[in-house]
Amino acid sequence: MRYRLLVLTAAVACVALGGCTGKNDKPGTAAEGNTIKIGHYASLSGKEATFGQQVDNGVKLAVDEINNGGGIGGKKIELITEDTQSQTQGAQNAVEKLIGKDEVSALIGEVASGRTMAAAPIAMREKTPMLTPASTREDVTKDENGNVAAYIFRICFIDPFQGTVMAKFAFESLNAKSVAVLKDNANPYSVGLAKAFVEKFKALGGTIVEEQAYEGGQNDFKAQLTAIKGKNPQAIFVPGYYTEVSLIATQARQLGITVPLLGGDGWDSPTLTQGEAKTALEGCYFSNHYSEQDTSAAVQDFIKRYKAKFNGEAPGAMSALGYDAMMIIAKIIKDSGKSDRETIRAGLAALKNYKGVTGNITIDEHHNATKPAVVLQIKDGKFAYHSTVNP
Amino acid sequence: MSTILRPYLYLAGGIALVLVLNLLVGGIGSYDQRIVVNIGINMILAVSLNLVNGFTGQFSLGHAGFMSVGAYASAAFTTMVLPAASDPMSQGLYLIVALLVGGLAAAVAGLLVGVPSLRLKGDYLAIVTLGFGEIIRVILQNVSSLGGALGLANIPRHTTFLWVFIILVFVVFVIERVIRTTYGKGFLAVRDDEIAAEAMGVNTTRYKVVAFVVGAFFAGIAGGLYAHYNSLIKPDDFGFLKSVEIVVMVILGGMGSTYGVIFAAAALTYLPEWLRSFTMFGIKFSDFRMSIYSLVLIVLMLVRPQGLFGGFSFKGRRAAAKKAPIG
Structure with missing residues (x-):
């Protein structure tokens, strides 16, 4: 028994020592000066794993292209990616590591607004610019006093705009006068988008016949859907993440609800239309950042390069946004010739008319991007382009 | 004389060390500071749960629920009642007041849950506590004045390394002292044989409630520390998985061994972070660090089902835990 304890203690000591040495040899210290470190934190595992992986692919494609083209002014980009496990604390730990230990020049991340907002105070405290590719909740770029957060930027549109787009689309294009809303109460993004939609739809003169809520991670939505069915809406707005939307659509059809479901960019994932959800979601609409079917050369060329790198897998909007985010930071470093945090911050604040894959990006005084949104329709499991809505 | 003073010497030594x-x-x-503070907070949670699950032998799966009550109560108190504090002195003072508010709120919650449910045993109690944790989370998600799903943000960052570990020393001191008193033997009696204890005149329900309330109080304080460190708390942070995480720390450390539980809390908090930057034979382990984490748990439970330090207490003396029922 005593012997066993001894072995155990020795093992523990080894692990602890290993940990210490691991901490002391700072990665890339020798190469410092030859590389520019950029940190990316993403939900590579957990509930929203495909979001994180898609953005990660986009960022990696951008880094590869930059480095294969000789880097920026002779310096290569060193990308350090950290997983948040789709958890708040994971996001905070990852960002603290990237800033404090890896000493990155700039941060890219997260997709989920809730996690971006959890990590933002750390970036603000450490004065490190953070560019989120896809957090659309309005207050992501605001600090604790409601002012513009000096170091937080985004290259996507915001929920009040996205909500407006879908409210207008439902009211005008679908000619729906009564709509039900089914939101994810556990998800700040979903709550924010639902609020924006409801406000706009009522302002247009429509009625919200029913507002129901579920919780991310739930599997059964029949109670909420039955309540909605009783009110006979002409469409149902479901501003959740793809994880639950697939199930909601399938169960809605099982209950005999035939009206179209509407959603936001949280739907954008290749797994959305897998299995039964493929037929259930047929003909439904959602707003997004870009469309694969956009015929412009920039988009088609991006899709070709992306497919070449990732075995023919088609890029989603998250990949395109990740790619744009990385390319914007690279452009700022290239144009200014400097890669310190303050220069990148100033560059992001002054970004105008950047021609990205996801459209023309201009960052306004609120650190939000003014960009058009596209409405996509699901046809045969694919996201077909329907229309573009300008801000 | 010296035996009376010894525990206080431990206390003084602990504070001096901190x-x-x-x-x-x-x-x-x-x-690294963040990891250390997270470790400290998890230690407080694990040590307090150990009083319920380890010493009293009850299986509670709702510790994160009490943590969230404490976190929200103290954060709401700081942001809505207390004025802004600028100097470290008043920050510390405000933190203590807020923590007490959080701890008391969690203790009241513990009492409310404990009184009706602690007549239940084993699995049934586990289910009730699990349900409690989920109810708290769902309520918090739907109270818009507490931020709803987004949670409470902009909580001043008053928690420091010093506060976390001073409080940890006190928590360990209180629990270790209580367990060694005549009154404290009652907890162990309830764990070892409830029927025999009852026959000997031990009010088992009362002991269970006391353990539950004290455990909840300390969990509430840990929640308050967490809130004042991370500046943002969301109902999600205190879900079922967090409860399980704390239970795993207690089981892995060895039920009823404060020493073991403290070690397990440190190891399990550090392991996933350490694996982030761990490379061996040119392989980056960060990609499958969560698999390694799970694997370590499985191997340890197979090799040492009684926990790493099951059977050893602070004095290095072998306790009766070897005979104690596990799980």
Whole structure:
């Protein structure tokens, strides 16, 4: 028994020592000066794993292209990616590591607004610019006093705009006068988008016949859907993440609800239309950042390069946004010739008319991007382009 | 004389150690500091749950629920009642007041849940506590004045290394002292054989409630520390998985061994972070660090089902835990 304890203690000591040495040899210290470190934190595992992986692919494609083209002014980009496990604390730990230990020049991340907002105070405290590719909740770029957060930027549109787009689309294009809303109460993004939609739809003169809520991670939505069915809406707005939307659509059809479901960019994932959800979601609409079917050369060329790198897998909007985010930071470093945090911050604040894959990006005084949104329709499991809505 | 003084010497020694470490901790980076503070908070949670699950032998799966009550109560108190504090002195003072509010709120919640449900045993109690944790989370998600799903943001960052570990020393001191008193033997009696204890005149329900309320109080304090460190709390942070995480720390450390539980809390908090930057034979382990984490748990439970330090207490004396039922 005593012997066993001894072995155990020795093992523990080894692990602890290993940990210490691991901490002391700072990665890339020798190469410092030859590389520019950029940190990316993403939900590579957990509930929203495909979001994180898609953005990660986009960022990696951008880094590869930059480095294969000789880097920026002779310096290569060193990308350090950290997983948040789709958890708040994971996001905070990852960002603290990237800033404090890896000493990155700039941060890219997260997709989920809730996690971006959890990590933002750390970036603000450490004065490190953070560019989120896809957090659309309005207050992501605001600090604790409601002012513009000096170091937080985004290259996507915001929920009040996205909500407006879908409210207008439902009211005008679908000619729906009564709509039900089914939101994810556990998800700040979903709550924010639902609020924006409801406000706009009522302002247009429509009625919200029913507002129901579920919780991310739930599997059964029949109670909420039955309540909605009783009110006979002409469409149902479901501003959740793809994880639950697939199930909601399938169960809605099982209950005999035939009206179209509407959603936001949280739907954008290749797994959305897998299995039964493929037929259930047929003909439904959602707003997004870009469309694969956009015929412009920039988009088609991006899709070709992306497919070449990732075995023919088609890029989603998250990949395109990740790619744009990385390319914007690279452009700022290239144009200014400097890669310190303050220069990148100033560059992001002054970004105008950047021609990205996801459209023309201009960052306004609120650190939000003014960009058009596209409405996509699901046809045969694919996201077909329907229309573009300008801000 | 010396036997009476000894526990207080331990206490003084613990505080002195924390004060010395506090001087060193200023020199490490903010990322390492965050890990250390997270470790401290998890230690408080694990040690307090150990009173319920380890010493009293009840199976509670709702510790994160009490943590969230404490976190929200103290954060709401700081942001809505207390004025802004600028100097470290008043920050510390406000933190203590807020923590007490959080702890008391959690203790009241513990009492409310404990009184009706602690007549239940084993699996049934586990289910009730699990349900409690989920109810708290769902309520918090739907109270818009507490931020709903987004949670409470902009909580002033008053928690420091010093506070976390001073409080940890006190929590360990209180629990270790209580367990060694005549009154405290009642907890162990309830665990070892409830029927025999009852036959001997031990009010088992009362002991269970006391353990539950004290455990909840300390969990509430840990929640308050967490809230004032991370500046943002969301109902999601205190879900079922967090409860399980704390239970795993207690089981892995060895039920009823404060020493073991403290070690397990440190190891399980550090392991996933350490694996982030661990490379061996040119392989980066960060990609499958969560698999390694799970694997370590499985192997340890197979090799040492009684926990790493099951059977050893602070005095290095072998306790009766070897005979104690596990799970």
